[in-house]
Amino acid sequence: MVKQTVIVDGGYQPQTVTFKQGEPAExxxxxxSDRGCLDVVQSGDLNFKAALPLNQEVSFPIDTSAAGEYGFACGMDMVKGTVIVK
Ligand SMILES: [Cu+2]
Structure with a gap:
């Protein structure tokens, strides 16, 4: 299981996360920080939506069966990040 962490601090750090196709991923x-409007993260592409409590890790399994670029964003779809599977 490959785990990649995005720190949410007024934006997404890093903004792009890459996983290897076919590898189980999280x-x-x-x-x-409570800067910005990032208390919710969502992805229609990756099929998740959840609140992000401060200083707690929230994780989602990522389906890496298909290569591609998948977006995620804050609750208002303003701040965006990308998951690349390749
Ligand atoms: Cu927002």
Whole structure:
């Protein structure tokens, strides 16, 4: 299981996360400040939506069976990040 962590601190750091196709993967979000409007993260492409409590890790399994670029964003779809599977 490959785990990649995105720190949420007024934006997504890093903004782009890459996984290898076919490898079991988990995307972890950790919100460390209440800057911005990032208390919710969502992805229609990757089929998740959840609140991000401060200083807690929230993780989602990522389906890496198909190569591609998948978006995620804050609750208002303003701040965006990308998951690349290749
Ligand atoms: Cu927002």
């Amino acid at each position: 995307l972890v979000f950790k919100r460390v």
